[in-house]
Structures are given as structure tokens and as C-alpha cells.
Amino acid sequence: MSFLEAKNICMQFGGLSAVDGASFHVDQGEIVSLIGPNGAGKTTVFNMLTGVYTITSGEMTFEGKDLTTMTPQQIVKAGISRTFQNLRLFPKMRVIENVLVGTHIHTKYNFWDGLFRTPRFKREEGAMEAKAVRILRSIGLEKDMHSYADSLPYGEQRKVEIARAIATDAKLILLDEPAAGMNPAESAELLRFIRELKDKGYTILLIEHDMSVVMNISDRIYVLDHGKMIAEGLPQEIANDPRVIEAYLGGEQKHAEGN
Amino acid sequence: MAMKKNTNRLLSSFESFCYKYRYIFAVIYVLLCVSIPFLGLNRVQTRLLMMIALYAMLGMGLNVLTGYTGLVSLGHAGFYGIGAYVCALLQVNAGWSFWPALLAAGVFTAFIGLLLGLPSLRLSGSYLSIVTLGFCEIVQMILKQWESVTNGNYGVRNIPTPHFFGIPLTAKNGGLLLLIVVLATLTALGCLALKNSNTGRVFFAIKDDELASTMMGINTSRYKIVSFVISAFITGAAGGFYSLVNGYIEPTNFVFNTSILILSVVIVGGLGTIRGMVFGAALLQLFPEVSRGLYEWRFVVYGLLLVLMMRFRPQGALGWRSTQPYHLSKQAKQILAQPETKKGGAA
Known part of the structure; x- marks a missing residue:
């Protein structure tokens, strides 16, 4: 049994099949990339995995638990967390507050503890802050901790989003185009950080367009096109797969050649 | 740009000044509150201060x-x-004393807040405002x-004066003003x-991005309902106090205009x-007092103020x-004080 397994998952919006019978699996400790042309259905797959959409048909399991019947909250508690293609930080909150919201589901004090500042509140809130500070330090955001999220440059905001996802204590992290909008130096830095996450025992499923990132980091790659998985394999195999090249660059014009 | 930097520096030094001397300010504030009955305020001043605190x-x-x-609620007058x-009714009809009646007012209103919070699960933005x-x-x-x-329209009259350990609290002896200030x-x-605990943090997160909060x-x-309940509790308790201000209440005290006035306080002050x-x-309480001279133009100025606020300072004056x-x-x-190690764990 795989860590994360999806079998024949389908997502239909009215008559449109955004994801049409895709199957894939992710093993513990892997970095798996999901690539494909624009509109292939990659983000839809993420939305299905995290419970934003209720899937039309198919099976999804995470550590043997059925994801299809779980609410988004239950899925986060089970250990899957994500980032978004278009940044979805809490822009008016500070960086550390963003990360603290990520730790929220593990808070061990209640409303009344917070209202009356009980010793339990102080102890638990302190522990959460300590955890947030550790995460921020490991991702290199220590100096920006007190800043408001919307005052940071784009690349840094992406990092805050990853930090926030880690803070939920997820085992599997879904990264939706983390290198988008980053310059080469920033994406090299991101590459290093994602590798570190893997070394710490996180499993990562990644959507990415930056091929230098994908080819460098992935253990395996899946290629999605028009909602179907058209290829799967090691980075080298994918780079040379004619179906993938066709999906990205358009097919060879056989008829035109015939004339 | 340079001007903005200067403003920021000024604000920063003002804030650190306030923070540094916060205990002194707190002591001054408490002394000022305690001395309310001895300040010799006249009726108009007392009433004005009461309305400001309320x-x-x-x-x-x-x-x-x-x-x-x-x-956004347009129904807080409710x-x-x-x-x-x-x-008022618990005191006049059931013979309760003021303190338990005040608590009951808060708790009962909080319960109504819970009920009104339920539609908020399915509605957002202006739709929710219409429901309120x-x-x-x-x-x-x-x-x-x-x-x-x-x-009915006659309202509730002859609401008794509350007593605090035998001392009557009236507008005249400053007791009511002290009560609302407390x-x-x-x-x-x-x-x-609340703001500095996990609940408040989640409230702000929901305001910023609800989907990201879900994720x-x-x-x-659940947190939206909790927010409704807390809000209703505070507003209900404030209503309980209001029943004492004139000694009578009637339905027209709690109309749509009152809702708007409360909302204006929040928007003009700073969300x-x-x-x-x-x-x-x-x-908003002083304005009608100082602008008696331009009585007929009052609402024009008032509206203009709101429009200008929304255009130039949507975050509110403060x-x-x-x-x-x-x-x-x-x-x-402690963690920050430790030297950074390459292996600093994320988990």
C-alpha cells in the first residue's frame, strides 16, 4: 500500500472532464512532480486531494485512510497540507502570525484559557511561537518574522506559505508551483530547501513549470494532459518521452510532411 | 515616500513611548475613573461621556x-x-436585581447571536448583511x-436604579458613568x-482568506459562529446598561439608524x-453637540465625512x-538567542 494513492480519479464540472481517470501514487519520503501543459488539470488534482472539490468518481487513500469522504479539515489533520498557485497568505497579518495560524489545529488551550491568560495559555502559546520561530529560521525568514505578509517580496511570500504548510505538522506537502515568479537564484535556494524537507522526512508532491527545478529534484514525475496521465517515470525518461514532448510542443505534423 | 517614512518613524516612536510607560498610563486611567464621582460634571457632560463609553x-x-x-452586520441594533x-423586563416584571439581569441580557443575546450566526455559514458579504x-x-x-x-410602543418604564453594595448608581452621583466606563x-x-489568542488569530485569518484558513x-x-456569539454578548450587555440611562426604553431606540451609528463608530475609528x-x-457623539450651529447641515457633513473616510482612509482614522x-x-x-545551526529542525 502506498503512502498516497489515487486510482482512476475523475472530476467533472458539468460536461467538462477536468480530470479524467488519473491514477498515481506517492511513497513515503519521495519527491514526486506533477507536470503538464496549462489547463491539464494539475491544480484540480490538488483541489481534489485536499477536499476543496468533492471528486466525481475514483478512489483516493492516504496512509490507508479514504480521502474521498473527508472534509478539508480532516484531511489537514490526517497530515496533508498545501500551498497555492496564486499566493493565499493572510496578507494583513504578520509573518509569524501566518505561521501560528498553521499551528492552530494543534493548539492545546481553549477560548477561556486565552481570555483569562491562564498558565496553560502561556505555556502552550509559548510552545507554538517557539515552533513557529524554528520553522521560520529553517526557511530563512527569521529577519522578516515581524513584517506584515503583504510587505514582503513575492519570493519571500512563497516561502511564508511553505512555512505555514509545514506548521500544520503535515507529512505530505503539496506545493503548487512554488518557484513561480522567482528568479534563478531564488529558485536554486528553494530547490535546496525542498531537498532539506525531504531529508527531514517530509514527502512532497510538486506542481512546477520550471523544468530546471523539476528535473533536478524529482524522484519520479507524472505528466498530466487533458485530465489524463500520459506518462510516468524518472526525470530522464520523461525528458525523452515522445508523448510528453508532443503534449508540450504539439505533435509532429505528419500530414504536412506527407505533402 | 519620504513623508511616509517620517510618519512611520513618528508613529514608531509614539508606539514605543506608549508601550514603555503603559503601566503609568494604566495607573492614571484607573485614578481618573475612580475620581469620576468627584469631578463635579454637570448633567450634559455626564450624559455625553456616558454615551461615548456606551x-x-x-x-x-x-x-x-x-x-x-x-x-458586516447591519443589525446590531437588534x-x-x-x-x-x-x-429591563427581568427587573421590572420578574423583580430581579440589576447585576444578574445584566448577565442574563448578555447571555440571552449571545444565544440569539448563535441562532443568527447559523445563516452566516452559507452566506457571505452583502448577502449576510441583508440577513442581519x-x-x-x-x-x-x-x-x-x-x-x-x-x-408595545409604550416601552418599558420605571426601570429601577441599580445598587452597588447599597450605594445607588445614578447619573447624578456619577455612578452610572463609572459603571459604563468599567x-x-x-x-x-x-x-x-481575544485578539492575542488563537481564537482572535483565526478570526483575522478568516477575514483575510477563508479558503486558506480552511486549508x-x-x-x-464554527469560528464564525463563535464570533457572532461574542459580538452579541457584548452588544447585549451594552443594551442592558442602556436601559438605565433614561430609566425607560422603547422600540424606537433600537432602529436601523442605531445599527448604522454603531457601524460608523467601527469604520470611522478603525476596523x-x-x-x-x-x-x-x-x-460621533461629540459631533452633534459641537455642530448645533449648523443643525440643518449636520447630516450632510456627516455623510461627507464617511465618503471622504472611505475614499482616503478606508482603514479608519486610527x-x-x-x-x-x-x-x-x-x-x-530563547530559540532566537541560540546560535543558528545548519541542522535547525523544522519539525
């Missing part, structure tokens, strides 16, 4: 919902009215029509504690802040972001 408290109540969680009627507007009208109708209980201060302290595993529906509620209440660093706990500071 509207600051109402503002803080709505602020929990609108400023923190981002749900909660206000329920609180006032529950408090309808709620306010329903409350108004019930207060007018349910004559056997509410006494209530408003307790509310402010509660809001401050952090947060049950946003999400506590200082803003006090400032907004003071401004709605600035703190320039001070986040107050970290000891545990977090």
Missing part, C-alpha cells in the same frame, strides 16, 4: 464581528434592543407587537486578550482596533498597523 462598548462588540472576522429589553438587516427589523416588530410582554474597560481588556484545518464555520472604537464613539515587533514569548526568544 458607544465605544457597542463599537467593540461589532468590531469582534466586523473588524476581526470581516462579517442585539442591542434584545439586551436592553431582557435586562432583516433580523433588526424582526426584532423591531416583535418589540412593537408583542404587547403582553414588551408593552464595563467598557472590561470589554476592551477582553477584546485585547489550515480550521473549522471556519479591528480598540483605540479606534473609543475615538469613533467620541467623534486604523494604523502597529510598527512594534510582535511580542514573542520567552520560549520563542
